[in-house]
Amino acid sequence: MRTSFGPLVGLALTLMSTPAFAQDETPAVTISGGATLVSDYRFRGISQTDKDFAVQGTFTVSHKSGFYATVxxxxxxxxxxxxxxxxIDLIAGFKKTFSGTTVDVGVLYYYYPGSSKIVPGTNSDFVEPYIGISHTFGPVTGKVSAAYAPKSKALSIGAGKEDNLYVAFDLSGGIPNTPLSLSAHLGHSYGPSYLTIGKGYTDWNVGxxxxxxxxxxxxxxxxxNKALFSPSGKNISKGGIVGSVGVAF
Structure with missing residues (x-):
């Protein structure tokens, strides 16, 4: 699951300083999105692009009730x-904030068009429900999350249908009076499944x-803490620097 941290503190201050009647002017539906160029697409620490560049895009439609849909x-x-x-990730969820604590639940469908090109009959698609709970502490937001992919053939590494559980902890926050934000992530994948290629492992990043x-x-x-090699011989789980440039609307 791809998660972004918004400026929750700034949003809270804005709402506090807005007259009550202005709440009625809040649009029922909002649309947001963006595009990004990354030097390496890492999913839970593992390179999905053989340590090469990737082009990414996203589009979200949100309702003021808390429901949202993302591609x-x-x-x-x-x-x-x-x-x-x-x-292509198809996401539907519900997000609501209560006194600084945000609860986010939903389901994510991983769609890989043309996934049977190498092995005819292969279907790599799978579903992953998720939940995340975050809370703001001044300029810092902490989040715990879990995502569980039920047993499916797409996750099998040869032992029939297999499932996968991923749990994570994230910290993020903006440096006051600057355009800089910092983040840290720690996650663990419980295997075995296709998402771990054997035993479970831990991933982390700072940015x-x-x-x-x-x-x-x-x-x-x-x-x-894993050693995983691609067909080209690259260690796609080895530590490395990832750069990105994106635009949001």
Whole structure:
């Protein structure tokens, strides 16, 4: 699941300083999105692009009730999903904030068009329900989350249908009076399944972003405690620097 941290503190201050009648003017539906170029697409610490560049895009429609729907996509290498060269995530969820605590629940469908190019009959698609609970502490937001993919053939590594559980803890926050934000992530994948390729493993990263108008520049260090090699011989789980440049609307 791809998660972004918004400026929750700034939003709270805005709401506090807005007259009560202005709440009626809040649009029922909002639309947001963006596009990003990354030097390496890492999913839970593992490179999905053989440590090469990826182009990504997202589009979200949100209702003021808390319901939302998102489409997220990225280019990938063909070793990820039996020949598919793209990943498309279809997401539906509900998010609500109570006294600084935000609860986010939903389901994510991983769709890999053309995933049977290498192995005919292969279906790499799978579903993953998720839940996340975050809370703001001044300028810092902490979040705990879990995502569980039920047993399916797409997650099998040869032992029939298999499932996967991923739990994570994130910290993020903006540096006051600057366009800089910092983040840290720690996650663990419980295996075995296709998402772990054997035993479970831990991934982590630390990063920073710089925002100028609608432009977002990012850099992070991503690493795992796993050794996993792609068909080209690259260790796609080894630590490395990932850079990104994106635009949001």
């Amino acid at each position: 997220w996509g990225s280019s990938i290498d063909d070793y990820i999903a039996a020949g598919s060269d793209q990943e 920073a972003t710089y925002t100028w108008k609608n432009l977002i520049l990012g850099v992070s260090y991503v690493d795992t």
